[in-house]
Amino acid sequence: MKKHLLILLSCLLAQVAMSQDVIVKINGEELKANVQEITTTDIIYLSADTTDTLNYSLAKTEVFMIRFANGTKEVFTENLPSETTNETTIVDPVMMYQKGRQDARLHYNGTGAMLGSAATVFLAGPVGPIIIGAVKPRARYNKALPAASLQDPNYVKGYEKQAHNRKIGKAAIGFGVGTGVGVLYLLLSVMSPGK
Known part of the structure; x- marks a missing residue:
């Protein structure tokens, strides 16, 4: 029984360690991260590519979407181009x-x-x-x-x-x-x- 619990615990810890969020920037660049906080102006995250524990900050205006490790998404619609810019205008x-x-x-x-x-x-x-x-x-x-x-x-x-x-x-x-x-x-x- 202890052996099975140890294997199950190891699998859960591996899953938690591998789970990560993905920050998709407006320019298409994707950052693997662990999002810590979303403020009114910034997204504070830990980089998933490094082992350091420094918090990084990214302006919300640069972010299109965050795909969270649990499968949910948050799209920042205020950063999407308005429909007026997509219309063809004659200048x-x-x-x-x-x-x-x-x-x-x-x-x-x-x-x-x-x-x-x-x-x-x-x-x-x-x-x-x-x-x-x-x-x-x-x-x-x-x-x-x-x-x-x-x-x-x-x-x-x-x-x-x-x-x-x-x-x-x-x-x-x-x-x-x-x-x-x-x-x-x-x-x-x-x-x-x-x-």
Whole structure:
């Protein structure tokens, strides 16, 4: 009898150890976890892939559904796209192109292109700023842009055109600054008294 109870207890403990919840994120990624608590803003869980006892936290807005070990599910309907976003809407292509250009003026500053161009003048001469200016900025890398607008190719085209124009201008300024600093350094080194 003790042997049968021990086997039954071992099976139950193995079942409990193997049971786990699955957190399904909006992007489709699945996390094996043991959900500890669901708050109004977060889901607190233990990772099933590790043996550590640290609680992890995930924003509820990133979660589509939780499949619990007991077979039940909880779907977070507030994170589902609304039906209005699924409807096909007709948007004026010219208006979206102009909106993309306007957003590029607001959200793309090109400071990196200017600083990079100024620095590469010393390493590669004018080739560095030319290469930096030739690489077009991509709209999808700018997190400040609305995700719905990035689905419209006219918006993306307008944004990337205006951002590229600004990047070329900033690269030219960087080339001028880098060249000016180089000439100033050369003049100061020539004019300084010899040792």
